[in-house]
Amino acid sequence: MQLPENFQKTTRNAVKRLPARGHYDQETIYQILDAGFICHVGFVIDQQPYVIPNAYGREGNTLYLHGAIGNRMLNQLAYGLPVCITVTHTDGLVLARSAFHHSFNYRSAVLFGTGRLVAEEKKEHALKVITEQILKGRWDEVRTPNPQELKVTKVLAVTIEDASAKIRTGGPKDDEEDYALPIWAGVVPLQTTIGQAIPDAALDPAMSLPPSVRKLTEPVNS
Amino acid sequence: MQLPENFQKTTRNAVKRLPARGHYDQETIYQILDAGFICHVGFVIDQQPYVIPNAYGREGNTLYLHGAIGNRMLNQLAYGLPVCITVTHTDGLVLARSAFHHSFNYRSAVLFGTGRLVAEEKKEHALKVITEQILKGRWDEVRTPNPQELKVTKVLAVTIEDASAKIRTGGPKDDEEDYALPIWAGVVPLQTTIGQAIPDAALDPAMSLPPSVRKLTEPVNS
Numbered sequence: 014m015q016l017p018e019n020f021q022k023t024t025r026n027a028v029k030r031l032p033a034r035g036h037y038d039q040e041t042i043y044q045i046l047d048a049g050f051i052c053h054v055g056f057v058i059d060q061q062p063y064v065i066p067n068a069y070g071r072e073g074n075t076l077y078l079h080g081a082i083g084n085r086m087l088n089q090l091a092y093g094l095p096v097c098i099t100v101t102h103t104d105g106l107v108l109a110r111s112a113f114h115h116s117f118n119y120r121s122a123v124l125f126g127t128g129r130l131v132a133e134e135k136k137e138h139a140l141k142v143i144t145e146q147i148l149k150g151r152w153d154e155v156r157t158p159n160p161q162e163l164k165v166t167k168v169l170a171v172t173i174e175d176a177s178a179k180i181r182t183g184g185p186k187d188d189e190e191d192y193a194l195p196i197w198a199g200v201v202p203l204q205t206t207i208g209q210a211i212p213d214a215a216l217d218p219a220m221s222l223p224p225s226v227r228k229l230t231e232p233v234n235s
Numbered sequence: 236m237q238l239p240e241n242f243q244k245t246t247r248n249a250v251k252r253l254p255a256r257g258h259y260d261q262e263t264i265y266q267i268l269d270a271g272f273i274c275h276v277g278f279v280i281d282q283q284p285y286v287i288p289n290a291y292g293r294e295g296n297t298l299y300l301h302g303a304i305g306n307r308m309l310n311q312l313a314y315g316l317p318v319c320i321t322v323t324h325t326d327g328l329v330l331a332r333s334a335f336h337h338s339f340n341y342r343s344a345v346l347f348g349t350g351r352l353v354a355e356e357k358k359e360h361a362l363k364v365i366t367e368q369i370l371k372g373r374w375d376e377v378r379t380p381n382p383q384e385l386k387v388t389k390v391l392a393v394t395i396e397d398a399s400a401k402i403r404t405g406g407p408k409d410d411e412e413d414y415a416l417p418i419w420a421g422v423v424p425l426q427t428t429i430g431q432a433i434p435d436a437a438l439d440p441a442m443s444l445p446p447s448v449r450k451l452t453e454p455v456n457s
Contacts, residue, residue, distance in 0.1 A: 029305070029307045030302065030306055051323065051325050051341075053323070055275075055277040056284050057279050057283075057284050060317065061319070062277035062278050062279050062319045063319050064275050064277035065321065065345065066341070066343050080252065083252070084251075084252055096284065099275055099287065099288060101275070103427075106370060108370070108373065108448070109377070111384075112373075113380050113388070115366060115369070115373075121288050123285075123287065125283075144334055144337060147337070151334075154418060155331070155333060155334045156334065159335075162333075162335040166335070184436065191378055196376060196377055196445075197434070197438065197442055197443075197444060197448070198434070198438055199434040199438065201370075201452070202433065203428070204427070204430060205325075205425055205427055205428075206426050206427075206428040207425060208425070209424070210421055212419070213407055213420040214406065216419065216421065220417070220419055221419075226419070226423060
């Protein structure tokens with residue numbers, strides 16, 4: 014499928030509040046998706062909205078979701094119901110002098126599409142995409158799925174039909190007259206950090222960390 | 236309002252997959268909510284689901300959401316549309332010997348309810364609840380909202396009608412025959428960490444960090 018360089022702005026994906034923070038280009042949206050691996054999947058059954066956290070993997074303009082064969086969400090979405098998938102990174106607390114101007118630094122992407130089941134013979138590839146999204150290099154280190162495991166796994170593909178991103182960076186913006194107040198203002202950065210890997214108790218203590226985990230836990234410049 | 240000690244299990248909130256990980260007691264659900272401040276709000280307009288990240292504050296069995304007066308989501312929810320609000324904490328990557336048994340450690344709470352607008356005279360209190368959820372002690376440090384700011388702020392209250400939590404902790408669970416494989420398995424912990432506060436450029440450099448930020452950034456035992 015040809016990927017659009019920009020998602021078209023529609024009534025569905027247009028950023029309504031603070032439109033200056035809205036982005037519709039593929040590069041920005043994909044960067045936000047590629048920086049994470051947990052999304053919130055929204056779908057509707059009998060007028061009732063559901064929002065369920067799930068792992069994902071992105072390949073081109075497609076997001077893969079997976080679950081057990083009986084997974085209600087995937088079963089519903091496989092009928093081609095409209096789905097909204099949101100990925101959010103919270104980068105900081107923005108503390109202004111006034112309560113009113115408190116905010117966050119964040120990057121979020123809101124995607125719209127419909128789901129379809131991934132065929133049996135393409136499941137393994139989709140599961141690789143999801144595994145690699147979570148931890149790059151892991152797929153080649155593990156025992157890959159056997160036919161029975163593939164059979165009991167459901168994989169859904171969602172083509173991104175339209176999408177938008179919303180990004181805030183930088184310090185607080187206060188009202189002119191509030192700058193004179195003796196109130197501390199600034200940003201408290203938030204970050205997801207990776208702790209020291211905990212080997213499974215049943216593991217041979219002589220076994221060293223695999224490359225995938227080492228890359229994740231080592232400082233970038235070492 | 237009388238708070239139920241346990242949310243009733245209904246078709247809406249029952250944990251379908253891996254029911255052993257499901258929790259319906261208030262204490263567990265409130266703990267997950269109180270450990271965060273960003274939720275994903277799901278709602279439906281014309282059959283289309285939307286999932287939007289938003290700050291929240293919990294008070295008893297009520298969640299407060301706020302936004303600008305023109306906020307589409309809040310305007311829609313104020314009509315009493317059903318809403319689903321989900322809060323997720325990702326605590327670790329669970330790396331098994333087989334791709335199939337890879338998982339996450341996580342805590343998530345999925346809430347169901349309907350929204351109602353908070354009356355003008357109760358807005359300030361609700362905004363205090365939200366601000367204190369984000370940063371305890373901040374409300375008493377800042378310039379509180381003036382009448383004009385309250386006027387242009389919309390606040391929604393959502394009573395939690397039913398809810399469920401799902402929690403996974405601990406190491407990987409592999410198939411018996413896979414334990415002999417020479418594949419590293421274990422948990423990579425993930426944590427949200429707080430960086431060094433960045434003072435606003437316009438701030439008097441002599442001004443010290445306020446107690447709210449100091450408490451957040453100092454080690455627990457100091």
